[in-house]
Amino acid sequence: MQKKNNDVKDKKTWCGLNQPEMKEKDADVVVFGIPFDGGVSYRGGAAEAPEVLRANTKHSTPQTERLHFYNRLNIVDSGDFVGEDRDTLFTEV
Secondary structure, three states, X not given: OEEOOOOOOOOOOOOOXXXXXXXXXXXXXXXXXXXXXXXXOOOOOHHHHHHHHHHHHOOOXXXXXXXXXXXXXXXXXXXXXXXXXXXXXXXXX
């Protein structure tokens, strides 16, 4: 199942390059998260990564530490694919 929160629809996400109104087929980059903790036995937390990454990219600039700029990319965030079974999640992608 695909889930979109407010960060997915925010143009500030992904260093201000997110284009929520753009169709995925027209984008240079399509981002989607798979919040999944099922692969670890006692170190949960990986499932929070997509949400944390989106929040952190609102405060970043579209450049690398060596000043390579990628501000011409059109990014579309497709949200998170959530569910209990990892194999089912990957068939949706």
